Amino acid sequence: MTNPLVRKLEGLTPLGDKDRQVLGSLPMTTVTRRAGDMLIDEEEQPSQVHLLIEGWAFRHKALPDGRRQIVGYLIPGDLCDIHVFVLKRMDHALSLLSDATIGLIEADTMIGLIDEHPRIARALTWSTLVDEATLREWLVNIGRRDPYARVAHLLCEMWLRMRAVGLAADRRLDLPLTQTELGDTVGLTPVTVNRVLQRLRREQLITLSDRVLTILDAPGLMQASDFNADYLHRDQNLGSRR
Amino acid sequence: MTNPLVRKLEGLTPLGDKDRQVLGSLPMTTVTRRAGDMLIDEEEQPSQVHLLIEGWAFRHKALPDGRRQIVGYLIPGDLCDIHVFVLKRMDHALSLLSDATIGLIEADTMIGLIDEHPRIARALTWSTLVDEATLREWLVNIGRRDPYARVAHLLCEMWLRMRAVGLAADRRLDLPLTQTELGDTVGLTPVTVNRVLQRLRREQLITLSDRVLTILDAPGLMQASDFNADYLHRDQNLGSRR
DNA sequence: CGTCCTTTTGATCCGCGTCAAAGGGAGTGG
DNA sequence: CCACTCCCTTTGACGCGGATCAAAAGGACG
Structure with missing residues (x-):
């Protein structure tokens, strides 16, 4: 490796x-x-x-x-x-x-x-600067998006980050976060996080159990969360990766 | 100058x-x-x-x-x-x-x-790093503090920042922010910001009108907002500032 | 088998968003 | 100089979303 x-x-x-x-x-x-x-x-x-x-x-x-x-x-x-x-x-x-x-x-x-x-x-x-940009996007997430979009946005981000370092086989990734921790991230209680996750599952956007997240419908998830990956500043002039 | x-x-x-x-x-x-x-x-x-x-x-x-x-x-x-x-x-x-x-x-x-x-x-x-630390503190502010503490925290921060560059005569400073803008900063509606400001005035912590903020009770304001200035990382080894 | 943690579900309640409108001050134009 | 507009602040009423409280269910582990 x-x-x-x-x-x-x-x-x-x-x-x-x-x-x-x-x-x-x-x-x-x-x-x-x-x-x-x-x-x-x-x-x-x-x-x-x-x-x-x-x-x-x-x-x-x-x-x-x-x-x-x-x-x-x-x-x-x-x-x-x-x-x-x-x-x-x-x-x-x-x-x-x-x-x-x-x-x-x-x-x-x-x-x-x-x-x-x-x-x-x-x-x-x-x-460092990408970390800073990410903090700004998190601020938007917590400050202005509803619970549903907040959670969806975080899942999108983690998926892209894991994929960028080769740790997300296609649309599957380990996500060792409890619902309490998700809540502590996006400013929600675990109860609300749980209900949001159920809705995301019901709408066939994701699968999440046993710490494994699967993105079933990436475009749908991104749309649901107003996700725009620009803030991650993956370099344009790198061309296609690897 | x-x-x-x-x-x-x-x-x-x-x-x-x-x-x-x-x-x-x-x-x-x-x-x-x-x-x-x-x-x-x-x-x-x-x-x-x-x-x-x-x-x-x-x-x-x-x-x-x-x-x-x-x-x-x-x-x-x-x-x-x-x-x-x-x-x-x-x-x-x-x-x-x-x-x-x-x-x-x-x-x-x-x-x-x-x-x-x-x-x-x-x-x-x-x-740059202080900016990043500030974003983290803002995240705490929006994610976990109630409206009252949120607004108070922001006022504390702006006061200290202005003072650090010599733009706050003692406890007075220009604060050219509308209540809508304050709300867009801390994730609240202007109506809520307005009510919080009134409470801060009623409790003799601040004065704010005509874009001039006065800190009447700095310790009180800091306590109300759980304010800890460490995140601003003003250098210890600078000694007493001029 | 019992303990502990996490997830899930249900019920209740209240804080804050939303809607609406009035009041105040500054700037502009007749 | 007054009338009008525009923006900001302030106040009131209402309703809902998400916090809170509580408890059950499901797993992991010793």
Whole structure:
């Protein structure tokens, strides 16, 4: 299997052979963690960069009353905390949705990588900016769409993201999210999420059980959720992928 | 008056004299635009970087039914579109809330600036990451807080941001937002915003009329909105600000 | 077999959206 | 200088969607 980081960055902007090689042999120690573990806590100051190699994670912020808002998902190939180079402190926590394997990269290694490989630096910047664009789209989702469209929109996005890194066989993908977590993402209660999912199933748009999501009717799902993939900024000049 | 860009970046991370000087004499052409103008449209590919020198602007995304979600505010010193270097296309539009003066900076100038002045580059990265952190906090705001806290939270944030660039005399600041725009920001109708504002006034937390906001009780307002300024990442090692 | 978590279903209730209209202030034109 | 328009704010009434509460059902696991 290719390094998932290579696979991700290549999906954003072209890399050279040298870049691929350097990324492939990036010195890092790998560790495994269990589903439910908190990988990085709010306010923390990580000294290494965490690369998610396998599994799912999510970013979240806690409220004083114990509720929380999920503010992002990470899938294989995603870096958890490049920003701490600059910002020093986390402003949110990071937890695992599934058992996961994590690569730990020394800060200096990462800095060297960026300094000496401009195309990699550019791809990382790209990735950060896409994350930002995604947050804007989530804001639209929560702020202005009804529950039905909100959930449908999130499912579309996760499907496209998983497909972009080769983790969605056609229209099937693992989606290790409980309905509570879906709700914490789109600002709904689990009860409402459940009813929305049933409607999506009834309308033959999706199938979802045992953590496996199947997109039955992609155009229908996208239309239902006012989905426009532009915000994911998959590069036009990459041409057809692979 | 100091260049507002200098003032902003200095508030994030230390600059050298040289940096300040370069920023102060940054070649740009200035133009003025009227309140309500759309400065950059969705999907556009700007060829110059826009610097907001005076006035207010906002980022927004439109929905098919004509409604919109505001996804960010810009105040003097903010750059509107550095990301287009990398992403090429806007995924949202940018409009003016007030008459404004804009600095237009050539792409090459900007690239040179970043290449040759690492501290400036770092400050710009910082700024981007704070924008991202702000989006995450907005997500919490819309997703999980009640209308009262939502509006209060936004007012706190705008106050701190304006103060950070020297545009809030003590607890007074211009806030050229209609109640409709406040609603489009926090996912509420103007009617609800109006009722929330009345409650905030009744409880002696704020004053707001004729586009002037006064914070009467800062601790009270922050408590009401569960406000924690950490996400703004004002640098600790800057020490007491001027 | 019992415990725990997640999903599902049903019933109730109220907050906020919606609709409607009045009031106020600023700007414009006769 | 007044009349008119336009936009924003304010107020009131109503109805519904989604939160809340509660409990049952289904699986996974020890």
